[in-house]
Amino acid sequence: MVARPSIALSALLVSAALGCTAGVKKSACASRDAGVIEVGIETPAGCPPPEPNELGIGKPCTMCGNECTAPLRCACDSLLGVQLSGVPCVCTLMQFAQQGSTNPCFDQGPNWCGSNATCCNALTAAAYCIPNVCLPDGQCVIFFPLDAGTDGATD
Secondary structure, three states, X not given: OEEOOOHHHHHHHHHHHXXXXXXXXXXXXXXXXXXXXXXXXXXXXXXXXXOOOOOOOOOEOOOOOOOOOXXXXXXXXXXXXXXXXXXXXXEEOXXXXXXXXXXXXXXHOOOOOOOXXXXXXXXXXXXXXXXXXXXXXXXXXXXXXXXXXOOOOOO
């Protein structure tokens, strides 16, 4: 599956893993004026999984419901003023990429997402974990940044 949102989408995916769950930090959900990016992923049958993995990845959650235990966040929560729409609302783990990284998942190590979950890259901006059962066609979504009209295409 291919999505064509800008880097803001990557930031939001990353936010999906860092959500409104920390007890002492100001809630990102206090403001409901986030820019919405429609991803439009068809959630596969069986998503969310019946049980989260040992890290809690895959637990169903609601936007700003604070159901995910830190460092997990709900994929439906906004981050940095960006809100994803059309993604499964599950607890996920997210990490912004290190400066200069070209493969954020590789930087996290092989077992970062735990069992029955896959690490996916949001461009080179972040790594996030998704339950295997929630992967469209068993594959991570591939994000392409908008080209800002440099090639004349209408993307």
